[in-house]
Amino acid sequence: MQDRLSQQINFIKEIDKIKYIQRKTKLINSDRHENDAEHSWHLAMMTIVLAEHSNTPIDILKVLKMVLIHDIVEIDTGDTFLFDTHKNHTNTQEETLAAKRIFGMLPTEQAEEFIAIWEEFEAGESNEAKFAKSMDRFEPVLQNTSNKGGTWAEFNVGYEKVHQKLSGIQKGSETIWNLTETMLKQSVEEGIL
Amino acid sequence: MQDRLSQQINFIKEIDKIKYIQRKTKLINSDRHENDAEHSWHLAMMTIVLAEHSNTPIDILKVLKMVLIHDIVEIDTGDTFLFDTHKNHTNTQEETLAAKRIFGMLPTEQAEEFIAIWEEFEAGESNEAKFAKSMDRFEPVLQNTSNKGGTWAEFNVGYEKVHQKLSGIQKGSETIWNLTETMLKQSVEEGIL
Numbered sequence: 001m002q003d004r005l006s007q008q009i010n011f012i013k014e015i016d017k018i019k020y021i022q023r024k025t026k027l028i029n030s031d032r033h034e035n036d037a038e039h040s041w042h043l044a045m046m047t048i049v050l051a052e053h054s055n056t057p058i059d060i061l062k063v064l065k066m067v068l069i070h071d072i073v074e075i076d077t078g079d080t081f082l083f084d085t086h087k088n089h090t091n092t093q094e095e096t097l098a099a100k101r102i103f104g105m106l107p108t109e110q111a112e113e114f115i116a117i118w119e120e121f122e123a124g125e126s127n128e129a130k131f132a133k134s135m136d137r138f139e140p141v142l143q144n145t146s147n148k149g150g151t152w153a154e155f156n157v158g159y160e161k162v163h164q165k166l167s168g169i170q171k172g173s174e175t176i177w178n179l180t181e182t183m184l185k186q187s188v189e190e191g192i193l
Numbered sequence: 194m195q196d197r198l199s200q201q202i203n204f205i206k207e208i209d210k211i212k213y214i215q216r217k218t219k220l221i222n223s224d225r226h227e228n229d230a231e232h233s234w235h236l237a238m239m240t241i242v243l244a245e246h247s248n249t250p251i252d253i254l255k256v257l258k259m260v261l262i263h264d265i266v267e268i269d270t271g272d273t274f275l276f277d278t279h280k281n282h283t284n285t286q287e288e289t290l291a292a293k294r295i296f297g298m299l300p301t302e303q304a305e306e307f308i309a310i311w312e313e314f315e316a317g318e319s320n321e322a323k324f325a326k327s328m329d330r331f332e333p334v335l336q337n338t339s340n341k342g343g344t345w346a347e348f349n350v351g352y353e354k355v356h357q358k359l360s361g362i363q364k365g366s367e368t369i370w371n372l373t374e375t376m377l378k379q380s381v382e383e384g385i386l
Contacts, residue, residue, distance in 0.1 A: 005372060008242050013335055015238060016221040019231045028209040038212045041234040044261050045208060049201050049303065061254045068237050110242065142206055179198060 004107050011105040017075045024081045028146040036071040036079065043067035043135045050135070053175040056127045066121040066132040069114055073098035082140070082165055083157045124168070134172025138180060141166065145183050149192035159184065159193050197300050204298040210268045217274045221339040229264040229272065236260035236328045243328070246368040249320045259314040259325040262307055266291035275333070275358055276350045317361070327365025331373060334359065338376055342385035352377065352386050
């Protein structure tokens with residue numbers, strides 16, 4: 001029992017490091033970069049508030065677990081930018097190794113549960129994963145439209161590419177995707193995309 | 194429908210401000226203060242990992258909602274330090290006003306649900322609130338013992354007061370409280386408390 005608790009405490013201390021993983025996007029109306037802990041918290045709040053807009057009924061607890069842990073592997077691999085042209089943000093070998101190392105600090109059955117949830121998120125095929133990924137894609141829309149184009153402007157990403165990369169949002173929620181399309185069009189009109 | 198979604202989006206943007214609310218405690222092995230978004234994310238992870246140690250069965254989804262939203266009122270009121278001698282961290286009038294303003298941005302029934310969950314957390318009487326508060330009290334123990342006493346040392350808070358203030362942990366989990374007592378004793382031996 002004491003060993004089990006020690007494993008859990010060591011994991012909880014280890015994942016503190018996610019607070020240092022900086023994302024490309026910045027906070028709303030801000031010049032300060034967001035970190036992965038803040039990002040994950042925000043996705044969890046968005047999940048609770050927006051769950052009703054999912055295309056299908058979803059297990060909210062499972063989506064929360066997904067968004068809370070989805071970036072923990074970045075403690076080892078660093079953040080991969082959605083519009084990165086060199087590195088594809090898919091389930092790379094590097095990320096799988098990170099998942100095994102970090103989640104592997106937990107007692108076996110918890111480690112297995114976390115790795116399975118993370119793999120389900122990465123695969124993006126279940127209803128929960130689709131909705132979780134919608135939240136992950138939609139948060140930067142709120143940030144970039146508040147920051148004069150944010151990363152779209154900074155990295156010179158055009159409308160077509162943004163529209164294509166974000167279109168996965170509709171797999172999780174047609175409603176949020178409709179709103180996203182409206183916001184992207186407005187951004188083009190305002191000259192920030 | 195569009196109005197409802199607009200209310201939800203405005204709330205989601207408003208709560209971004211929690212990322213600027215700085216706590217007294219610092220990250221593990223660090224000189225950098227933690228903010229409320231990072232803190233809330235960490236409590237959510239602790240809840241998922243440590244739920245099995247609750248004294249009673251708990252509704253994990255409800256505890257997650259509690260820890261994710263418990264500090265949102267601080268967007269208006271600022272952080273209240275656990276060992277503050279002037280201001281008591283209880284459900285003050287100021288915090289109630291903040292809850293009404295911020296959660297009140299949501300559609301009515303969501304606003305009511307969030308306020309009810311926040312009040313339940315503050316009251317600390319339900320099994321879920323007891324466990325959520327245990328997590329809230331326990332995180333700084335992990336931080337301070339990693340930071341040469343952290344806020345205990347910085348604000349010169351003695352063992353007796355720390356022990357008394359943290360003893361509420363046992364209402365949520367006897368197991369975590371036993372561990373906390375061990376860690377406090379070790380801290381005294383190491384001269385950091």
